[in-house]
Amino acid sequence: MMDTLVIRDLKAGIEGKEILRGINLTVKKGEVHAIMGPNGSGKSTLGLVIMGHPSYEVYSGEIVFKGKNLLEMEPNERAKEGLFLAFQHPLEIDGVRFSTLLWQAYNHRFGNGKKPDIIKFRKELKEWLKNLGLPEDMADRYINVGFSGGEKKRAEIVQMALLKPEISILDEIDSGLDIDAVRIVAENVKRIQEETGMGVILITHYQRILNYIVPDHVHVMVNGQIVEEGGPELAEALEKEGYARYGVAEEV
Amino acid sequence: MAEKKQQEALLDFDYSKYGFRDEDAVYDYISEPGLDEEKVRLISKLKGEPEWMTEIRLKAYKIFLEKHMPTWGVKLDDIDFDKIVYYARPTRKVADSWDEVPEYIRRTYERLGIPEAERKYLGGVEAQYDSEVVYSRMRKELEEKGILFMSMDEALKRYPDLVKKYFGTVVPPSDNKFAALNTAVWSGGTFVYVPKGVKVDIPLQAYFRINLQNLGQFERTLIIAEEDSFVHYIEGCTAPIYDTHTLHAAVVEVIVKKGAHVRYTTIQNWSRNVLNLVTKRAMVEERGFMEWISGELGSGRNMKYPSSILKGRGARTDILSMSFANTGMHHDTGGKVIIMAPDCRATITSKSISKGGGISTYRGLVKVFPQAERARISVSCDALIMDEDSVSNTYPYIEIEADRVNIAHEAKVGKIGEDQVFYLMSRGLTEQEATTLIVMGFIEPLSKELPMEYAIELNRLIELEMEGSVG
Numbered sequence: 207m208m209d210t211l212v213i214r215d216l217k218a219g220i221e222g223k224e225i226l227r228g229i230n231l232t233v234k235k236g237e238v239h240a241i242m243g244p245n246g247s248g249k250s251t252l253g254l255v256i257m258g259h260p261s262y263e264v265y266s267g268e269i270v271f272k273g274k275n276l277l278e279m280e281p282n283e284r285a286k287e288g289l290f291l292a293f294q295h296p297l298e299i300d301g302v303r304f305s306t307l308l309w310q311a312y313n314h315r316f317g318n319g320k321k322p323d324i325i326k327f328r329k330e331l332k333e334w335l336k337n338l339g340l341p342e343d344m345a346d347r348y349i350n351v352g353f354s355g356g357e358k359k360r361a362e363i364v365q366m367a368l369l370k371p372e373i374s375i376l377d378e379i380d381s382g383l384d385i386d387a388v389r390i391v392a393e394n395v396k397r398i399q400e401e402t403g404m405g406v407i408l409i410t411h412y413q414r415i416l417n418y419i420v421p422d423h424v425h426v427m428v429n430g431q432i433v434e435e436g437g438p439e440l441a442e443a444l445e446k447e448g449y450a451r452y453g454v455a456e457e458v
Numbered sequence: 459m460a461e462k463k464q465q466e467a468l469l470d471f472d473y474s475k476y477g478f479r480d481e482d483a484v485y486d487y488i489s490e491p492g493l494d495e496e497k498v499r500l501i502s503k504l505k506g507e508p509e510w511m512t513e514i515r516l517k518a519y520k521i522f523l524e525k526h527m528p529t530w531g532v533k534l535d536d537i538d539f540d541k542i543v544y545y546a547r548p549t550r551k552v553a554d555s556w557d558e559v560p561e562y563i564r565r566t567y568e569r570l571g572i573p574e575a576e577r578k579y580l581g582g583v584e585a586q587y588d589s590e591v592v593y594s595r596m597r598k599e600l601e602e603k604g605i606l607f608m609s610m611d612e613a614l615k616r617y618p619d620l621v622k623k624y625f626g627t628v629v630p631p632s633d634n635k636f637a638a639l640n641t642a643v644w645s646g647g648t649f650v651y652v653p654k655g656v657k658v659d660i661p662l663q664a665y666f667r668i669n670l671q672n673l674g675q676f677e678r679t680l681i682i683a684e685e686d687s688f689v690h691y692i693e694g695c696t697a698p699i700y701d702t703h704t705l706h707a708a709v710v711e712v713i714v715k716k717g718a719h720v721r722y723t724t725i726q727n728w729s730r731n732v733l734n735l736v737t738k739r740a741m742v743e744e745r746g747f748m749e750w751i752s753g754e755l756g757s758g759r760n761m762k763y764p765s766s767i768l769k770g771r772g773a774r775t776d777i778l779s780m781s782f783a784n785t786g787m788h789h790d791t792g793g794k795v796i797i798m799a800p801d802c803r804a805t806i807t808s809k810s811i812s813k814g815g816g817i818s819t820y821r822g823l824v825k826v827f828p829q830a831e832r833a834r835i836s837v838s839c840d841a842l843i844m845d846e847d848s849v850s851n852t853y854p855y856i857e858i859e860a861d862r863v864n865i866a867h868e869a870k871v872g873k874i875g876e877d878q879v880f881y882l883m884s885r886g887l888t889e890q891e892a893t894t895l896i897v898m899g900f901i902e903p904l905s906k907e908l909p910m911e912y913a914i915e916l917n918r919l920i921e922l923e924m925e926g927s928v929g
Contacts, residue, residue, distance in 0.1 A: 301899025
């Protein structure tokens, strides 16, 4: 229970419009959960609500992480507990260096009142940029400004690698990537997952990334509800049939 | 409730490092409040000036009386010229060693970190306390290159011909009411002369301090950069917090000769009771380059438009300004570029932040005369509004009379983005750290142009301003 994320009957939305209509999900450390579903099914909303985006309202239900009520916590407090969200559309922040943000975040995660080792930080940053196939000078560039779509996604994984979350939500980390990039991103996620034992919530529209990161559980979300659950074979079935069986004409 | 807490936090803005008063200050001379012709003569006499300067002052005083107050910009109609003290001399001596500066003044500058900065990274320092310069010193190796760096009063005594040749040529007293007032009662300020081909590789700094309540500070600065020379001049300003207005009306004239390059940096951090009404202008000759860089953080009401007149072929100017208007503040700032020769280039970059009900206005003028063909001009105004109570205005005036002119104008007003803040918070930063980081990023174009020590100081000041920004 201590290292588990539990979502119970979660109903949430924006400006009074309900998007999540009763979600139940339990994610333990070390597990990989894939959330699949057609566009507009509420997958991204789920990620944002777990992380605490202020635009979304929670109408009922609960989110508990390590026995603590997440709904009473600010996004930064959730991060400190070990949650991470890799954004579908990472934000651009002009004038702020990638390494500046990451160093501040690193301090919060590992500082415990004293400064972490900056040399170790620098070394790790350099290493992970290399692992993700990103240029070293990325560290000194402004956050996501002038990054290509693929670079933004990879930079999210670099942040995740340094912050070593306990549960990581990856929101369409594979969209907009070519097949080689999907492989690089997926292999690195897998490596981090194996090394740190983090739990993963992999939000995806497509099955292809699941060839590299094989999920323990697959949840299919349609219209704000989880309509089917299963193992990796469910994802494969969806790839063949699309979401037609849920009354949605969309390919996987 | 949260709002009230926020307001209180804003009023509690910690200016204590700068806002202290020297209660034990002793003055050699303080004039009675108010101004008339006799007082103008008296200032000139107390300084032992040549007759021609007294004449300039008296003429300017007449112009001051005739000129109307500006009817635009910030609120000015409550200035009571009869209540202002126009001249306060703490000491008669300009020291060239901190040991010789009166103890209470030395203590002030030590608290502000000036002697330390001088030892570490400045080529010369001048310190003005109320109306007079009390300390002035330049490194010996710079002196040996023929560079002159001293107070304007001293320059008038030692180099009267140079002063007479250039004084009032860039900013005539008729320019505006406050330029006329400055010309009538000017005191202190910096004189810099850089000989032909000499490059001053470390900055020269002047530090302006107002201590006395109701004092008007009217420093006068003149910088002459001869052909192919370079100098970087930095000025800083602070004052104690009083509940009455303090007027600061400076005039700065810069002469950039053929191929010369002058970089003029201001870090303005006056207390909020100071009205900052300054006229700063450069005359730029062929291939000369004038840079105005300013960080405007203080002053309750601020009107400042550094200007460059590009009068020689291929002259250039960059005007970069950042202004932060917090609660109760109104900043009306920008830049002016007058282009009178072909092949000139000008860039105006304005960044403003309004917070807690503060008002930031960009006001700029670009004028291109018919002979100024092929001018290339870029104006960009970027405003960041931190909350719903704050205001940003933009008044860009552009008059082009020449052919083949390339002008780009861009104005952006942005609110601090909720999604950006959320993104940073999701990484573990607090809301205040997130907004501060976004603001720092916003002013990065300015801070990267500053010497490192000043960039650090600027960031620290911004952090102070951001304190209590989230309820």
